[in-house]
Amino acid sequence: MKIAVVGGGSTYTPELVDGFARLRDTGLEVDELALIDPAGDRLEIVGGFSRRIFDHHGHPGRVTWTTSADAGLDGADAVIVQLRVGGQAARISDETFPLACGCVGQETTGAGGLAKALRTVPVVLDVAARAAKRANPDAWIIDFTNPVGIVTRALLDAGHRAVGLCNVAIGFQRRFARLLGVSPDAVVLDHVGLNHLTWEQAAYVDGVDRLPELLADHLDELAGEVGLPATVLSALGCVPSYYLRYFYCHDLVVREERGESTRGQRVAEIEAELLEMYRDVGLTTKPELLGQRGGAFYSEAAVGLIAALRGLDPDGVHSVNVRNDGTLPFLPDESVIEVSARVGPGGPVACEVAPLPGDLAGLVGAVAGYERLAVDAALRGGRQRVYRALLAHPLVGQHEYAETLTDELLAANSQHLAWAR
Incomplete structure (x- = not known):
């Protein structure tokens, strides 16, 4: 199969490439991984490094790259969208201009999140329209572009075969599995809410909810990981996403943001360092610094989701952004929610979730x-x-x-x- 990655010149792309190179036990046969990006110089660096990763792992597929969206999308069986309109400069703006009003500065929620949505939705819809003409008719669009919920809703409203993907849930699955001493695949989450506004209401292992045990034995550790006081987790009886800190500790976050450099500034510094590393023709594996770029377990989530959409994981549960369609009865059906879902060639079907308090x-x-x-x-x-x-x-x-x-x-x-x- 051919997978097209729109925004393939991102310094984060090697994380995704590494996943496709390593995780061949899913049965996902990638014949071509096509990286698409208008930034030709950057794409050449990332593309060359990505090809070396495939070679290092002995993957028989080809890594190609192009600045032409139409050429890259031609014949694609899946399209991953991970673009950032305006680059890190726009992100830094999103993280700073709301602070003047005492509002949190963040690139996916609040005023900064809206700015990103306004820049991003038209561009993603243009990509999707091109994919509808150039990709295979049954191709799925996998949206990893923030704000994922808003972008996915725009794609679905326009009639595209699209599903939104975020790495928050898989991160919790990995953490819970480590604490419980089981394999990640053994943990099934009751993950529910909106993108970047989710809670883990249960963590099932062999049909038994182990979340109460996790909260009792590891409360302080879990609270520290999501940046919230332990009393918040105790009161809620569940584990919020770390993005809930912007809501539950808003004024504290604003004070912190006013006193330090933005995340976007740090990411820009990391990106410059990574690009210099990627130029080294002797580098064949992703550097440790890439772990500081963000998006932990994204590659595993993306590979698992695409494999499920291809019918290679009939019993798998994946946390995705989909139409509500009655899952949360207090929301309109056309809303897009983030929820654990069973995924097959026909698309995701939300699992039954416990009623939200x-x-x-x-x-x-x-x-x-x-x-x-x-x-x-x-x-x-x-x-x-x-x-x-x-x-x-x-x-x-x-x-x-x-x-x-x-x-x-x-x-x-x-x-x-x-x-x-």
């Missing part, structure tokens, strides 16, 4: 309402639509802030938004 359901409902407005703003533009989305977001939610942040967002992103120039 009222406080969790209320937060999910509010953010889902914002996401609907965010998609509309990304598709149709207009200052008023941006303002409405910010006003609806729980991390903004006040007229004065929404007004100011709308102006700041549009000023910072006008080069990427034709309607805002």
Whole structure:
């Protein structure tokens, strides 16, 4: 099969390539891994290193690269989208401009997340439209581009065969398995919510929920890993994603962000170092520094999901972004949720989940309402639509802030938004 990676010039691509090279026991036969990116110089470096990784592992498939989206998508059986419109400079902007209003600066939620969505949705939809013409008719689009829930909803609304993927759940699966002394595949999560707004409500091993045991024996460790006080986990009786820290400890996070450099600045430094390493023709395995780039276990999640979509994992459960379709009864069916699902050639089918408590359901409902407005703003533009989305977001939610942040967002992103120039 041919897999196309849009955004293949990313310094993170070798992590994905390493997964395809190593995890051949899934039965996934990759004949060609096509990397697509408009940044030709960068793509040449990443592509060359990726080819050496395949060779190092003795993988018979080809690694190719091209700056032409149409050429790279031609005949693809799966399309992975991992692009970043505006690069790290745009990310740094997303992480800083909201701070002036005392709002959290983050690239996937709040005002920064909306800015990223506005830049990203039109570009991803253009890629998807090209894929519909060039890729194989049964090809799936795997969206790893943040904000995943919003981007996936835009793709599904446009009629594409798409599923959103995030590495949060697989990270918890690996952590829980280590603490319980079992293999990762033995742990099945009740993972539910919206992208970057999820909770682990259960962790089943042989049909028995071991999450209460984990909370009793490892409370402080789990709380530390998600950056929340242990009392929060005790009160909720579940394990929130570390992205919930932006909601549960908002003002503390803002104070921290005002006193330190942004994550985007650090990632930019890491990327420069990685590109220099990738130039070394003697390098054939991913460097340790790549682990600091973020996205742990992304390659395992991507390989597992594509294998399942190809019918190679009939009993597997994967945490993905899909239509709600009644899974959470308080949300419209057309909402996109992140949930554990059984995945086959026909696509993901959400597993039954435990009812969300009222406080969790209320937060999910509010953010889902914002996401609907965010998609509309990304598709149709207009200052008023941006303002409405910010006003609806729980991390903004006040007229004065929404007004100011709308102006700041549009000023910072006008080069990427034709309607805002």
